[in-house]
Amino acid sequence: MSQLRQPGVPYPRLPLPKSQEDLTAFQQWLGEAIPMVGSLGIQSMAQEEGGLSWQLALSPNLNDKGTGFGGALTAQTTLLGWCWVTLWLRAQGWAQDVVVAEAHQRFLAPVTSDYRIICSPSDPQGPEQLADKLNTRGKGSIALTQKLYCGNTLCLEASGRYAVLPVG
Secondary structure, three states: OOOOOOOOOOOOOOOOOOOOOOOOOHHHHHHHHHHHHHHHHHHEEEEEEEEEEEEEOOHHEEOOOOOOOOOOOOOHHHHHHHHHHHHHHHHOOOOEEEEEEEEEEEEHHHOOOOOEEEEOOOOOOOOHHHHHHHHHHEEEEEEEEEEEEEEOEEEEEEEEEEEEOOOO
16 A cells, blocks of 8 residues: 655655656656546556557546546546656656646547547647747746547547746
C-alpha cells in the first residue's frame, strides 16, 4: 500500500531523462506524485507526432448510467495536458512546474467502452512559441487540445492553457 501524500508537501521531481523518456517510469512516478492517477484506468501512454495519448479503461470511470462519468473524463483531459507540457519540458532539459490556467470541455457523445484521449498543441507553432517565452522570460504558456475517442466516435473535445512557472 502506498503512503498517502501530505497536503502542501511537493513530491520529488523525477530526474530528467538522459535520452528518450521512459513512459512506463513516468507513469509510475505520476501515480506516486498524484494519488488519483491510480484510479483513472490508464492502460498505456504513448508519444507520437507531437502528441501524447492515453488508452483508458471505462470500468473505473463509470457514472450511474453505465457510461463515462463527465467529472472523471474532465480530470483525465486536464491531467493529460499537464503531462504533455511536463514531458515536453523534460525533453528540452527544463525542470519547471506546470499548472493548468484554464480548461474547457464539450461533451459530444456518451463514452460506452474503453477509450483513448489524444493531446496535442492547439497551434502547431505553440511549442516553438513556448520555448521562445521560456528562453526570454523564464515562464510562458501553451494552449493544448484533447480529443477523447470511443472507437472512431469523438465523444469529448477539451482545450486548456497550461502555464509554465518560473524556476525558483
